[in-house]
Amino acid sequence: MRQIDLDELEDIAVGAGILGAGGGGDPYIGKLLAKAAVAEHGPVKVVDLEEVPGDAVVVSAAMLGAPTVMVEKLPRGDEIVKAFSLLERRLGTEVTHIVPLEIGGLNSMMPFCLAAKVGKPLIDADFMGRAFPEVQMVLPTLSGISASPMAFADDKGNGAVIEAVDNKWAERIVRASLVEMGCVTMIVGFPMTGRQARECTIPECYRTASDLGSVVRRARAKHSDAVAAVTEHLNGRELFRGKVLDVNRRTERGFARAEIKITGFGESAGQVFTLRSQNEHIVISDESQILASVPDLIITLDSESGEPVTTEELQYGFRVSCLVAPCDDRWRSEGGLAVVGPRQFGYDHDYVPAV
Amino acid sequence: MRQIDLDELEDIAVGAGILGAGGGGDPYIGKLLAKAAVAEHGPVKVVDLEEVPGDAVVVSAAMLGAPTVMVEKLPRGDEIVKAFSLLERRLGTEVTHIVPLEIGGLNSMMPFCLAAKVGKPLIDADFMGRAFPEVQMVLPTLSGISASPMAFADDKGNGAVIEAVDNKWAERIVRASLVEMGCVTMIVGFPMTGRQARECTIPECYRTASDLGSVVRRARAKHSDAVAAVTEHLNGRELFRGKVLDVNRRTERGFARAEIKITGFGESAGQVFTLRSQNEHIVISDESQILASVPDLIITLDSESGEPVTTEELQYGFRVSCLVAPCDDRWRSEGGLAVVGPRQFGYDHDYVPAV
Numbered sequence: 001m002r003q004i005d006l007d008e009l010e011d012i013a014v015g016a017g018i019l020g021a022g023g024g025g026d027p028y029i030g031k032l033l034a035k036a037a038v039a040e041h042g043p044v045k046v047v048d049l050e051e052v053p054g055d056a057v058v059v060s061a062a063m064l065g066a067p068t069v070m071v072e073k074l075p076r077g078d079e080i081v082k083a084f085s086l087l088e089r090r091l092g093t094e095v096t097h098i099v100p101l102e103i104g105g106l107n108s109m110m111p112f113c114l115a116a117k118v119g120k121p122l123i124d125a126d127f128m129g130r131a132f133p134e135v136q137m138v139l140p141t142l143s144g145i146s147a148s149p150m151a152f153a154d155d156k157g158n159g160a161v162i163e164a165v166d167n168k169w170a171e172r173i174v175r176a177s178l179v180e181m182g183c184v185t186m187i188v189g190f191p192m193t194g195r196q197a198r199e200c201t202i203p204e205c206y207r208t209a210s211d212l213g214s215v216v217r218r219a220r221a222k223h224s225d226a227v228a229a230v231t232e233h234l235n236g237r238e239l240f241r242g243k244v245l246d247v248n249r250r251t252e253r254g255f256a257r258a259e260i261k262i263t264g265f266g267e268s269a270g271q272v273f274t275l276r277s278q279n280e281h282i283v284i285s286d287e288s289q290i291l292a293s294v295p296d297l298i299i300t301l302d303s304e305s306g307e308p309v310t311t312e313e314l315q316y317g318f319r320v321s322c323l324v325a326p327c328d329d330r331w332r333s334e335g336g337l338a339v340v341g342p343r344q345f346g347y348d349h350d351y352v353p354a355v
Numbered sequence: 356m357r358q359i360d361l362d363e364l365e366d367i368a369v370g371a372g373i374l375g376a377g378g379g380g381d382p383y384i385g386k387l388l389a390k391a392a393v394a395e396h397g398p399v400k401v402v403d404l405e406e407v408p409g410d411a412v413v414v415s416a417a418m419l420g421a422p423t424v425m426v427e428k429l430p431r432g433d434e435i436v437k438a439f440s441l442l443e444r445r446l447g448t449e450v451t452h453i454v455p456l457e458i459g460g461l462n463s464m465m466p467f468c469l470a471a472k473v474g475k476p477l478i479d480a481d482f483m484g485r486a487f488p489e490v491q492m493v494l495p496t497l498s499g500i501s502a503s504p505m506a507f508a509d510d511k512g513n514g515a516v517i518e519a520v521d522n523k524w525a526e527r528i529v530r531a532s533l534v535e536m537g538c539v540t541m542i543v544g545f546p547m548t549g550r551q552a553r554e555c556t557i558p559e560c561y562r563t564a565s566d567l568g569s570v571v572r573r574a575r576a577k578h579s580d581a582v583a584a585v586t587e588h589l590n591g592r593e594l595f596r597g598k599v600l601d602v603n604r605r606t607e608r609g610f611a612r613a614e615i616k617i618t619g620f621g622e623s624a625g626q627v628f629t630l631r632s633q634n635e636h637i638v639i640s641d642e643s644q645i646l647a648s649v650p651d652l653i654i655t656l657d658s659e660s661g662e663p664v665t666t667e668e669l670q671y672g673f674r675v676s677c678l679v680a681p682c683d684d685r686w687r688s689e690g691g692l693a694v695v696g697p698r699q700f701g702y703d704h705d706y707v708p709a710v
Contacts, residue, residue, distance in 0.1 A: 086518065090445075157520040160528060163441065165512040173515060176531040 001051060001121070003043040004112070004206065009034055011213030016108035016205075017308035018212055018230060021297040023256075023280030024104010024131030025063055026071050026310060033075065034109040037116035044112055045121040046206060047097070049198050052123055056194030057093055059084070060127060061111040062101035064135065064152070064174060065184035067279055068249070068256040068312045070106065073184060076155045080114045080186040083159060086151035087188045090161045099123040099197055101138060101190070103205035104131030104280075105310060110186070125201035127190070129208075129328040130297050133255055133279035135174060136167035137340045139330060140190055143200040150174065150189025154181040162189075179254040202328050216306045226306020227321040230299075236325030237355050239284060239291055240268035241303050244318040249311070255279050256312050262320065273322065275300070277311040282345045283352075284322060292324040293347070295331035295340040296354035299323050324354035356406060356476070358398040359467070359561065364389055366568030371463035371560075372663035373567055373585060376652040378611075378635030379459010379486030380422050381665060384429065389464040392471035399467055400476040401561060402452070404553050407478055411549030412448055414439070415482060416466040417456035419490065419507070419529060420539035422634055423604070423611040423667040425461060428539060431510045435469045435541040438514060441506035442543045445516045454478040454552055456493060456545070458560035459486030459635075460665060465541070480556035482545070484683040485652050488610055488634035490529060491522035492695045494685060495545055498555040505529065505544025509536040517544075534609040557683050571661045581661020582676040585654075591680030592710050594639060594646055595623035596658050599673040604666070610634055611667050617675065628677065630655070632666040637700045638707075639677060647679040648702070650686035650695040651709035654678050679709035 004012065009031055017027035038044065052058065061080055063070065088095050098118075100111040103126045115122035127138035135147055147170040153159035158181065164170035170189070178185040192200070215233045219226035231238045242262040249258035255278050264271040273291075276283045281298035284291045292298055300309045303319040314320070330336050332353070338344070341351050359367065364386055372382035393399065407413065416435055418425065443450050453473075455466040458481045470477035482493035490502055502525040508514035513536060519525035525544070533540040547555070570588045574581035586593045597617040604613035610633050619626040628646075631638045636653035639646045647653055655664045658674040669675070685691050687708070693699070696706050 090516075156524070158518070158524050158528060160515050160517045160519075161445075162515045163513070164515075169511070169513050172535045173513060173532050176535040177528050180527045180531040 001045055001047050004046055006035060008210050011217060012108060012206055012209045013105065013213065014216050014307060015209030015212030016103050017105035017310065018299055018301070019209055019297065020104030020131040020308065020310065021280045021299055022277050022311045023067060023133060024102055025067050025106025027105030027308065029071065029074060030106035030109030034112045037113040041116040044115045046124050047121045049123060049125050049201065049203050052097055052194035052197060054193060054195040056096045058097045058099050058123065058192050058194055058197045059087060059095050059188055060099045060101045060190040061114045061188045062107045063110045063184065064187050065178050066251045066254055066256045067310060068251045069183040071312055073155070073182060079153045079155055080110060080188065081117050082153035083151040083186045083188040084114060084118055086153065086159050086161050087149060087191065090149045090151065091191055095120060097121050097123050097194065099201060100126040100205060102126055102128045102131040103209055105308065107131060108209060123197060124206045125197065125203045126205040127201060129202040131280050132340055135171035140192065140200040141167045141339055142330060142335050145190060145192050145196055145200055147189045149191065150187055152177065152185045152187045154185050175254045183251060183254055219306060227301050227303060227323065230301060230306055231323045234325035235355065236323045239322045239324055240264045240273060241266060241321045242268060242273065244314055244316055244320060245272065247314050247316060258311050260314050262322065275322070278345055279311060281311065283342060283347055290349060290352045292354045293342045293352045294345065295327040295336060297325040297327060299325060326355055356400050356402050359401055361390060363565050366572060367463060367561055367564045368460065368568065369571050369662060370564030370567030371458050372460035372665065373654055373656065374564055374652065375459030375486040375663065375665065376635045376654055377632050377666045378422060378488060379457055380418055380461025381426050382460030382663065384426065385461035385464030388430065389467045392468040396471040399470045401479050402476045404478060404480050404556065404558050407452055407549035407552060409548060409550040411451045413452045413454050413478065413547050413549055413552045414442060414450050414543055415454050415456045415545040416469045416543045417462045418465045418539065419542050420533050420609055421606045421611045422665060423606045424538040426667055428510065428537060434508045434510055435465060435543065436472050437508035438506040438541045438543040439469060439473055441508065441514050441516050442504060442546070445504045445506065446546055450475060452476050452478050452549065454556060455481040455560060457481055457483045457486040458564055460663065462486060463564060478552060479561045480552065480558045481560040482556060484557040486635050487695055490526035495547065495555040496522045496694055497685060497690050500545060500547050500551055500555055502544045504546065505542055507532065507540045507542045509540050530609045538606060538609055574661060582656050582658060582678065585656060585661055586678045589680035590710065591678045594677045594679055595619045595628060596621060596676045597623060597628065599669055599671055599675060600627065602669050602671060613666050615669050617677065630677065633700055634666060636666065638697060638702055645704060645707045647709045648697045648707045649700065650682040650691065652680040652682060654680060681710055
């Protein structure tokens with residue numbers, strides 16, 4: 001058991017923003033919410049997977065919707081607590097632990113805020129090892145663990161508990177509802193035992209994010225190349241550096257979708273790259289071929305600072321570096337690709353591995 | 356306490372189809388489902404409002420969605436029982452009575468089927484005295500009674516329980532979800548006491564429908580004018596008889612919407628009437644003015660048989676009679692019109708009374 005202090009929150013926000021692969025919500029907003037929650041409720045106890053009892057009652061929490069909206073419409077604060085209470089009443093038993101759904105910028109912090117508000121320990125593990133846009137795109141789906149009962153709640157005081165036949169249906173119902181709610185909702189679901197949590201999560205998401213954030217911080221302190229340091233730390237590959245030429249972005253069916261054109265610098269001078277995103281970056285290609293795709297992490301960093309640039313932030317003129325890093329091995333399996341491969345996002349091609 | 360026998364079901368189907376005012380779902384399908392439920396589970400006990408104890412636990416049930424879809428995708432049968440069970444578990448207490456949401460063709464029968472399946476008495480009263488397309492368009496809304504917690508369930512086995520801040524939000528969330536579910540869902544909600552049910556319902560919906568159905572049956576037996584008989588029985592006014600010229604119908608956002616052009620016969624020869632529907636008939640106009648609008652009942656009958664013709668059935672060439680009948684007085688109040696007046700359906704004019 002350990003506590004995450006305010007300095008570490010800074011590193012986690014940067015690291016989780018990078019692991020969010022263009023999505024996961026704005027890390028800056030997440031950090032502010034987390035700091036406010038700690039200031040009001042005191043520090044959060046973070047536990048490792050091995051510390052979670054086998055019969056623990058674990059639930060997962062996240063913000064769901066279009067990050068384009070999330071940056072304009074901040075959470076009221078009690079939505080996620082309402083969703084938690086709805087689920088706990090439905091379960092008829094006390095929840096003992098909270099686990100993050102994804103280690104994205106904002107979504108690394110939402111479970112942290114919930115843990116602070118309801119005084120429950122937070123497990124240092126997540127369901128993705130990155131961010132993905134849809135509810136069923138989590139390792140528990142591969143293990144046959146249901147998202148349902150899954151509660152959700154909005155900023156207006158509306159809530160619901162879904163009992164879906166599978167996790168894709170949970171996604172479909174909550175997505176339709178959240179569009180009506182203004183494109184954002186808080187979800188709390190995936191009730192499972194501690195034993196199950198140990199099997200269907202990726203350990204140490206906060207440590208990983210914190211380490212990654214500190215890599216950026218130290219590189220900047222030394223005035224060295226933060227992008228190169230991140231790439232090396234993630235065992236990734238830098239694809240190109242360039243300037244954003246055009247952003248075709250729209251908030252559509254509860255997602256931030258975008259096609260982003262980037263013109264290359266240096267070795268890539270004269271080339272134009274196309275980045276396609278659905279909250280997260282899904283596929284990157286140059287004029288002749290696909291360079292990388294989900295489930296690997298396609299990451300856009302500010303070329304100067306090494307800080308993550310999310311899909312909703314990308315704008316004409318931004319100097320960005322695009323790198324790609326390998327996802328968790330389970331996502332590369334046949335079963336994993338059937339949940340988060342390019343075809344699941346509507347692309348008519350197979351997975352193009354990063355490295 | 357009484358029982359409704361199979362002969363009376365026939366009359367109720369016709370009468371409720373008429374009271375459905377173009378909507379409420381296909382009465383023929385409703386009748387078949389009700390007969391099957393009685394055959395399997397035995398007769399349903401129907402009680403009058405005065406027989407309901409003040410502390411009874413009453414819930415309402417209906418099919419919600421686009422009638423265009425309901426006629427093609429019949430209920431599996433257990434959806435409404437699933438919704439009932441979800442709500443009963445949420446309430447943590449045994450439901451004692453079921454009350455219809457609306458006395459529409461199919462929706463007079465869905466609560467009847469539920470009562471048969473779960474062995475609960477059915478109250479002879481409803482929330483509208485007709486059919487309306489949206490969840491919040493019920494007398495309980497005027498009395499400040501919440502639709503929530505409200506359960507819904509689909510044919511695939513998905514369900515949910517909504518806790519909305521008001522009845523309009525319950526509508527918005529369930530509507531978005533039911534579109535995803537294939538435009539139909541079963542809802543069970545509006546938990547209330549027997550005392551509340553006595554205040555916010557219209558009594559004797561089955562008796563009213565049964566009487567109306569028998570008016571049609573007897574007129575046909577005598578080869579007399581069934582349309583005139585219905586009009587007189589409802590204290591209504593016949594607007595015209597004519598032939599359907601054109602039907603512009605689409606299933607949109609979970610509703611069957613239509614503009615129907617009808618050319619007049621007899622006294623109305625040469626005139627063209629426009630009927631606008633959202634499941635139910637909302638506004639009827641001729642070339643120069645609005646003739647009638649919600650909340651009054653705009654009813655289309657087969658000119659020959661006096662049988663109701665619903666929005667989804669109307670087709671080119673149909674000989675129909677259009678009549679209008681007064682709604683319950685509570686709908687004509689300022690508060691009532693703020694829930695079911697023409698403006699609530701997107702029309703930029705006030706209520707045009709029928710008679």
